[in-house]
Amino acid sequence: MVKFLATASIVLLTSWSALAADQHIITSGAPVGCRDKDMAVTAHRLEQAGNEQAELNLVAPSLASHECIGFKTGDAVVVTKVADESGMLKVRPPGVVDDYWISAASVSGAGKSADE
Numbered sequence: 001m002v003k004f005l006a007t008a009s010i011v012l013l014t015s016w017s018a019l020a021a022d023q024h025i026i027t028s029g030a031p032v033g034c035r036d037k038d039m040a041v042t043a044h045r046l047e048q049a050g051n052e053q054a055e056l057n058l059v060a061p062s063l064a065s066h067e068c069i070g071f072k073t074g075d076a077v078v079v080t081k082v083a084d085e086s087g088m089l090k091v092r093p094p095g096v097v098d099d100y101w102i103s104a105a106s107v108s109g110a111g112k113s114a115d116e
Contacts, residue, residue: 033100
């Protein structure tokens with residue numbers, strides 16, 4: 001029984017450590033993540049250009065329908081697809097099934113993916 005409990009404890013600790021290693025943190029601003037990559041790229045470009053009103057006009061309907069979500073600095077996310085040539089990657093909040101495209105520059109240590 002003691003051996004079983006010791007083994008179970010090691011398995012649980014190892015699993016928890018792996019889970020924690022897959023999580024990253026939103027490090028800048030209040031980026032928008034969208035299920036549609038093109039929309040996320042456009043929103044990011046508008047934000048970078050300082051055109052916040054145009055970004056809001058673009059994503060407002062998608063925020064209401066949950067096709068896009070807003071993140072804030074300090075939010076934990078799991079990277080599900082590493083950054084590509086567009087500088088975007090896919091993330092999801094822990095415990096959430098859906099993932100969203102977001103600028104890699106907004107995510108700490110975004111070079112690793114939980115699904116790869």
